[in-house]
Amino acid sequence: MQIDERKQKILWAVVEDYIATAEPVGSRTIARKYKLGISSATIRNEMADLEEMGLLEQPHTSAGRIPSHLGYRYYVDFLMHPLGIGEEEKRLIQQRYRAKVKGVGEIIKRTGQILSELTSYAALVAAPHATPPAVKYVQLVPFTGDQAMVLVVMDQGTVHHRLIELPDQINEADLAKISQVLNAKLGGVSPADIKLTLLHEIYGELIRYRRLVNAVMEALRSIGPDFEQFYLGGVFKMLNQPEFRNLERVKTLLSLLEQEDFLSDLVAGQTDSSVQVRIGREVHHAGIDGCSVVTAGYTIGGRLAGVLGVLGPMRMDYARVVGVLTYLTDYLSRVLEEMLYGGTKTG
Amino acid sequence: MQIDERKQKILWAVVEDYIATAEPVGSRTIARKYKLGISSATIRNEMADLEEMGLLEQPHTSAGRIPSHLGYRYYVDFLMHPLGIGEEEKRLIQQRYRAKVKGVGEIIKRTGQILSELTSYAALVAAPHATPPAVKYVQLVPFTGDQAMVLVVMDQGTVHHRLIELPDQINEADLAKISQVLNAKLGGVSPADIKLTLLHEIYGELIRYRRLVNAVMEALRSIGPDFEQFYLGGVFKMLNQPEFRNLERVKTLLSLLEQEDFLSDLVAGQTDSSVQVRIGREVHHAGIDGCSVVTAGYTIGGRLAGVLGVLGPMRMDYARVVGVLTYLTDYLSRVLEEMLYGGTKTG
């Protein structure tokens, strides 16, 4: 059996209607609302076929049909038309970004809020990700008797700090000198790319401080590629969805969302700026059955810098979410580029 | 009518039993479980009195009694014995803190997790708070053509960064020089304490860079006393409490907890290291009726550094929570002090 055009139309109608109403869709409803020029009886037959093919399912006999995991997949891959963003909304987004900002962290946060408001689902922003940013500036700051703080500024505007132990007999001048050398050698290099030759150069110049340099290097490695800074918001919006009437589900979901490992996993698959849709069980994770995740990357200077994600029920408005993500990643990339590289100020 | 000892015992029993079971407590239950040497009929009479005095209330006729807002208050103020922490638990706590740590932020986070695990309610950690920390180190880092990053390390170990606009014709050497002067002048000073005389000194030395210094000062002010860094966790644990069966409540609570302003308010009243209990409506905030908040301050060098807080239903195990907070603020203060000032390493 193959999916001819009429079957496609019916599948499309079922998915759209179910997304909109959260009620199983019956043949009569489709005949009435979607004017396909065929009677409810015919639709019934087609729906039976679609169910046999695994694209639809029935919660119980004598209820309407709902899309199965596969049904959503087919819809997303072949039937859906991503929804553009309205002009009015675009204006509002621009306005939100215009307000003065203290640093990259705040832009991340604001983006998350906008994303969650536009979609009514939970929003996730990860930054920076995958492509490790390069070191812009390193400084060792004396902290307490035997500790120093390693300050690292990345070229994407994030700041990291680590405390390290100091060997005895190190004074401030030493630290300043070390900082200077590290800056000269590490500027523009990504922590993951620190090669042996470079390491030798550094050791060569700082032969006296071997142990300390080791400690600093270890600190640098710990902010390596798997480091991520997350914003998560709008979780409460999901509770408006009828699939979260079940308290137990809400609980497991909330507990998952408090684990950074889990959030990490959600964005891990993203390697470029494309939009990725993972439906239901495709999000390989026990405890979020029936949820879908849509992610998209944003870039700085053409390289992947971070990920925007939307987490919602499997019955998610994919067309809208994909549309919003496409627009927002693009817009965010431009905002960040202007902020980090652009000299010209725009209103 | 006054609250004699027998009434106190009965009130105590009602509160303890209700906290433990979440069921309205009847006179028979008290007679059976709490061996007060009086019959259920007598207890009934006393309970009627306590109700009249506003300390107990009845969900409906022919149900048992539950403590009123005032009842909890009386219990917390006069009847409760804070519960100490078991030896086994103490050992577990120590173990959790022993693991290697990257910075103050991580200690905060870990503390929040421990707190939420020990109490089974939502945990809130704010740092640093109220007493503004002093500047330890300032540095201007050139960032893009017309922007620089102001890096500020505080003596409590937190790091802040802000982007500022650069006037034309400033080069790296200028920035280094400015950083040097700022460091010399601002070290040990709290941003809120920057007085005019100090400002004049700085302007005196950096007369050429007036505009830039202004920008830096503004950035410093923006990390002033009302800045706070929050950790919030264990929210999902609250869903085990029967008072959160109501989805609508969970939703409003979650949406509140996503607002930093709200979290700020929760810890705002804390001015020293004492334990504060706010019950129900005493937490002046629409939308969290029926919730209580217990907070306590932790200190560094005897000065208030931050706040630990527990958010739970009004039917909260106050004795346990107060006990845990007392222990944990004390322990955390010691950990932080050792980390920031202490030279000696322990265990």
Add this chain to the structure above:
DNA sequence: TTTAGCACTCTAAGGTCGAGAGTGCTAATC
């Protein structure tokens, strides 16, 4: 091949009912 008609199925909502828990009052008891 499509459609009208119909018997059948299943859920969800509303209603009834009885068990159980708890109260307040009264009268007896200490």
Add this chain to the structure above:
DNA sequence: GATTAGCACTCTCGACCTTAGAGTGCTAAA
């Protein structure tokens, strides 16, 4: 006078039943 046993009364909660409504699959006609 304080305490307690006894009892009628009240209220909730869960179990059970019933029914309306929506939807299906099948059959026979178009």
